Amino acid sequence: MLQRAHDGRVIHVLVATPAGTTGQGGIDRVMASLKRELEQHTRSDVRVRFLASRGSGHVAFSALHALNFCVRMLAARFRGKVDVVHINLASHGSTYRKLVISRWAEMLGIPYVLHLHGGGYASFWSGASASLSRRIGTMFRQASGVVVLGKIWRDFVLSKVREAEERVTVVPNATEIPTLPHIGGGDTVHILFLGRIEKDKGTPELCEALGLMADMPGWRATIAGSGDVEMLRHRLGQLGLSARVAVPGWQGPDDVARLLAEADILTLPSFVENQPISIIEGMAAGLAVVATPVGAVEDIVSDDETGFLVPPGDVAALKDALARLVAEPDLRRRMGEAGREQHRARLDMAPFADALCAIWRAAATSRMEKR
Incomplete structure (x- = not known):
């Protein structure tokens, strides 16, 4: 439990998240979990409100949501109910809106x-025009704190804005502890993919590996997510896998929880x-992981300990890793248990919330001391 700020004040935080805490994207899911954590385990020194900065409708209306966020920020400023703004940032349209906010x-x-x-922020910023790149750099320089998800992202930010070194903090993503007990697939090992069905997620290579x-x-698979669903089903049919690989499309939170449990x-x-x-959800549920060492994945998945890391695009290596876990139940259980232990220690919502509260408090305190 965090303590109150040194002067006894409660710090008010306004969080900009794409569609509020009801959105389907990864940022909104993390922020929804953070909201529940803060509601269930009240911190004495922070009060947090979550507001949409993009909205869940057509992107054409996103500017209206960003404007509404700014209006709400102004109103809160007049009421003395905002000390820090927390801005969740991604590439393209998200950056344009956050430059304004x-x-x-x-x-x-x-x-x-x-x-x-x-995951594409490095290429987005590096490929931006000189004018846009300067504006992004200014946004990072003027930030009272910068949260990144892993060491590779800290290095990237510092390569662009070296003077931000003291204000960049690595805070891994987090998820809640599952409420459903893990039962697994029983006699048939269940391989699960959760994510958008597209080339960047490696679903074509996954199909080939399963082929x-x-x-x-002794195995079956579920490839769940939105995207090129019909194309995926067609390819699985060509490979003779339609009976072994389910493609249910996008799944809501309850369905995802059930799939992870099974x-x-x-x-x-x-x-x-x-x-x-x-x-992280898979680790929380005690599943062995097969992934690629891209972005900050290596910060959370230890090769040959909590799972296997295979080179991106390497169908043979992906097949070998999956096949080994199907064939070796003791290895599968050992990796799953190691992943669950790591989740409870580092990737649960409680330490995530504590870390953000500390960053918010430091940002608010620093500004107060400058006045």
């Missing part, structure tokens, strides 16, 4: 913390990631 916070004299998400396992008994292996053979929530 961060600038508005600066004009109002409110310190803000940037929370960097999105190489067609003659191996799975034995979580796989995500992505080419681009920041730090995927689905891997």
